[in-house]
Amino acid sequence: RESESVRWRSEGGVMEGWLGQASGLVPGNYLSQGTQAAASRRKLFKSLLSNRKLPHEPWAEETVLLFIRELSELDSNNFVQNAGVGEREGRVLSRLVRDRHFGLSHGIGRSGDISAVQPKAAGSSLLCKVCNFLVKDALRVAGLLDVGYVTTVPVATGMALTLVLQALRRRNPKGKYVVWPRIDQKTCLKCVYAANAEALVVESDTEGDQLVTDVDAVESLVSGERAEEILCVLTTTSCFAPRAADAVVEISKLCQRKGVAHVVNNAYGVQSAELCASLTSAFRKGRVDAVVQSTDKNFLVPVGGAVVCAPKGRDGIPTEVDRTYPGRASMSPLLDVAITLLSLGSRGWADLLTQREELFGYLKAQISSFASQRGERVLHTPGNPISVAMTLDGLRDGPCGGSDEKTRFLGSMLFQRCISGARVFAPGKSQRICGHDFANYGSHHPAYPHAYLNAAAAIGMTRQDVDVFLQKLAACWEKMGGTKDREKGEGAGAPSA
Numbered sequence: 001r002e003s004e005s006v007r008w009r010s011e012g013g014v015m016e017g018w019l020g021q022a023s024g025l026v027p028g029n030y031l032s033q034g035t036q037a038a039a040s041r042r043k044l045f046k047s048l049l050s051n052r053k054l055p056h057e058p059w060a061e062e063t064v065l066l067f068i069r070e071l072s073e074l075d076s077n078n079f080v081q082n083a084g085v086g087e088r089e090g091r092v093l094s095r096l097v098r099d100r101h102f103g104l105s106h107g108i109g110r111s112g113d114i115s116a117v118q119p120k121a122a123g124s125s126l127l128c129k130v131c132n133f134l135v136k137d138a139l140r141v142a143g144l145l146d147v148g149y150v151t152t153v154p155v156a157t158g159m160a161l162t163l164v165l166q167a168l169r170r171r172n173p174k175g176k177y178v179v180w181p182r183i184d185q186k187t188c189l190k191c192v193y194a195a196n197a198e199a200l201v202v203e204s205d206t207e208g209d210q211l212v213t214d215v216d217a218v219e220s221l222v223s224g225e226r227a228e229e230i231l232c233v234l235t236t237t238s239c240f241a242p243r244a245a246d247a248v249v250e251i252s253k254l255c256q257r258k259g260v261a262h263v264v265n266n267a268y269g270v271q272s273a274e275l276c277a278s279l280t281s282a283f284r285k286g287r288v289d290a291v292v293q294s295t296d297k298n299f300l301v302p303v304g305g306a307v308v309c310a311p312k313g314r315d316g317i318p319t320e321v322d323r324t325y326p327g328r329a330s331m332s333p334l335l336d337v338a339i340t341l342l343s344l345g346s347r348g349w350a351d352l353l354t355q356r357e358e359l360f361g362y363l364k365a366q367i368s369s370f371a372s373q374r375g376e377r378v379l380h381t382p383g384n385p386i387s388v389a390m391t392l393d394g395l396r397d398g399p400c401g402g403s404d405e406k407t408r409f410l411g412s413m414l415f416q417r418c419i420s421g422a423r424v425f426a427p428g429k430s431q432r433i434c435g436h437d438f439a440n441y442g443s444h445h446p447a448y449p450h451a452y453l454n455a456a457a458a459i460g461m462t463r464q465d466v467d468v469f470l471q472k473l474a475a476c477w478e479k480m481g482g483t484k485d486r487e488k489g490e491g492a493g494a495p496s497a
Contacts (some may be wrong), residue, residue: 001194014044019031019035028487029463034060035107036493039228041063041066044063044067045067048067048342048364049130050131050469051220052133052137053133053134053136053137053232053346054134054137054138054141054341054342054344054345054346054349055342055345055346056260056345056346056347057345057347058302058342058343058344058345058347058348059342059343059345061343063342064339064342065344067342068102068104068127068335068339069102069103070123071104071123071124071126071127072102072103072104072123073103073123073153074121074122074123074126075090075091075103075104075105075106075121075122075124076090076106076120076121077089077090077091077092077103077105077106077120078090078103078163083469087177088106088234089120090105090106090120090121091105092105100282101332101335102335104121104123104124104127104331104335106118106120106121106124106328106331107121107124107328107329107330107331108121108124108128108154108328108329108330108334109128109322109325109327109328110328110330111328112323112328113322113323113325114151114153114320114321114322114323114325114328114329114376115128115151115154117133118328124331127331127334127335127338128152128331128334130338131149131152131334131335131337131338131341131455132150132152132334133150134337134338134341134342135150135152135299135307135337136150136309137308137346138270138341138349139270139276139307140347141346141349141350141353142270142271142273142276142349142353143273143276143277143280144270144276144279144280144291145276145280145283146280146283146284146311147283147309147311147312147314148309148310148311148312148313148314148315148318149309149318149319149388150307150308150309151308151309151318151319151322151480152295152305152306152307152308152333152334152337153305153306153307153308153312153320153325153329153333154304154305154329154331154332154333154334155304155305155306155331156294156296156303156305156306157187157265157267157292157293157294157297157306158187158188158190158191158194159191159194159306160292160306160308160321161187161188161191161195161234161263161292162191162194162195163308163321163324164194164263164290164292164308164317164318164321164425165178165191165192165195165197165231165232165234165263166195166324167290167317167320167321167324168232168261168289168317169195169196169197169231170233170320171316171317171320172231172261174228174229175197175229175230175232175261176197176198176226176229176230176231177197177198177199177200177226177229177230177231178192178197178199178230178231178232178233178234178277179202179218179222179230179232179233179234179260180192180199180200180201180202180233180234181204181213181214181218181234181235181236181246182201182202182203182204182438182444182445183236183239183243183444184240184431184438184441184442184443184444185239185240186433188234188236188265188435189434189436190368190433190434192234192434193261193304193434194385195382197231199434199436200221200226201436202214202218202221203217203408203445204243204444205302206445207244208347208380209242209379209380209381209450210241210242210243210379210381210382210383210384211242211243211245211444211448212244212247212383213235213244213246213247213250213251215247215250215251215254218233218251219254219258220253222254222258222260222400223258224256227258229344230345231420232255232260232261232262232289233251233255233260233261233262233263234255234260234263234264234265235247235248235263235264235265236264236265236267237250237264237265237266237267237269237272237275237279237392238266238268238269238272238275238386239384239387239444240387240389240423240444240454240456241379241381241384241387241388241389241454242379242381242384242389242443242444242448242450242452242454243381243384243444243445244381244382244383244384245275245278245383245384245385247396248278248279248282248288249265249278249281249282249285249286251282251286252282252283252285252286252287252288253285253286253287254286255286255287255288256285256286256287258356260287261287261289261317262282262287262288262289263288263289263290263291263292263317264279264282264288264290264291264292265292266279266291266292266293267292267293267294267297268293268294268297268386268458268459269386270292270298271297271353271356271386271446271458271459272356272357272386273353273357273385273480274385274480275385275386280293283312287314288310288311288314289310289314290308290309290310290317290318290321291308291309292306292307292308292416293306293307293309294307295307295333295336295337297458297459298459299337299340299341300340300459300460301333301336301337301340302333302336303317304330304332304333304336304491305333305334305336305337308321308339322417349410352459352460353427353459355459356457356459356460357456359457359461359462359463359466360386360388362383362457362466363388363455363457363461363466364378364388364457366466366467366470367388367390367455368390370390370470370473370474371390371391374394374395374477375394376390376391376392376394376395377390377391378390378391379391379450380453386456386457386458387452387454387455387456387457388455388456388457389452389453390449390452390453390454390456391450391451391452392407392410392426392450392452392453393450393451395407395410395424395451395477395480396451398481399480399481400480401419404426404427404428404429404451405426405428406480407423407424407451408425408426408429409427409480410424410453410476410477410480411423411424411453413476413479413480414472414473414476417472417475417476418472419468419469419472419473421455421456421458422453422454422455422469422473423442423454423455424451424452424453425440425442425443425448425451425452425453425454426451427440427443427447427448427451428440429441429442452472455469460486480484
């Protein structure tokens, strides 16, 4: 009996201290089996902290929960004998709120650095570090290589870009202008002005159907009379077709030659192997100072976080963002990402990425079939590996009587039928944003020749989503008076749900 007791105590890990008193209540061999099972979970925790990368296999929800709970117990607000006499002691009145946050109420960082360790919150601080190394490894699995410093900030993509631009301004006080290849998404421009900078807008070139970066125009601006006042070039990867991803490799080479900072808005580009490969090439061949990506668009978590990273050897801007973030910050976005990545493991994350790539081909094929049966076509945009666009020229010129407004109504019809994310463009709409006037806003170009509809094959999307979208698009098309499927008389060739 004594040898039995010694054996299970030695195998029980952190539990043996108190379970050692149970040997007279429950047979030691039973306790040994139970403590070994508990210890197996803790071996996963040890492996995670030792390897500092995604576990290969997904963790069970119970394992993730135990890990979070144990880290929570390391924060002072959860100490059994703690008596807080300060103004910020992690006190939470509502049990619902406390449970929602697993008792992690101190947040992350300190007043001087968002990545600094809090003496009163060892568990929260460790979880912040865990989130960042999980994200870094997730970027590697996605194909974004040679990444140096990574920080996950509790603000969405636009505000994260503003933080990056503010960090650049502290390093280059003369910098005033951001050279910005046009993308018709308001946040992408507003982030520049929120950083007290000014955008120099570069219109896109047309290359067949797709819109591409006018690299010569960018070079002209960074070489011109205002060259000393150029803060950076702000390029974009993920975007709506027919716009292609910016030529980040060429721009990185240009910035290297000219000594100009280069920031990349990679909002939802992590999910594309092609975009990740392009960024890796830009890291290796030119200059990239920071890359910003969304947590919700890439990692399937609620809105509220962004990842800022930089290539190896150029960690300055992301670390500057950490050091100058004002005050402590919410850890909720980081907690969401850490839980999700642990629940996926590298295998589950890689599977999701593969499924998305396959779904892009499926979406494109189905839209192409739909379009061809109605006298339309898919726009040829090989530089955009996420979004697909089809023309609406026949619909506009026929049933809509040439009315751009009536053509745009297709988007409203789809939304009313619970199809979200599809965008309809027809010429004629102008928009003024931050003092800039944009003709034909929504198309990324002042004179794009086609009306079109686009949809994105984003991570987490399913074939059923594509099928339902096409079925409802077919119904809307018919209601607007468009041509029916010539073979079936209805349904746009959409697969059955």
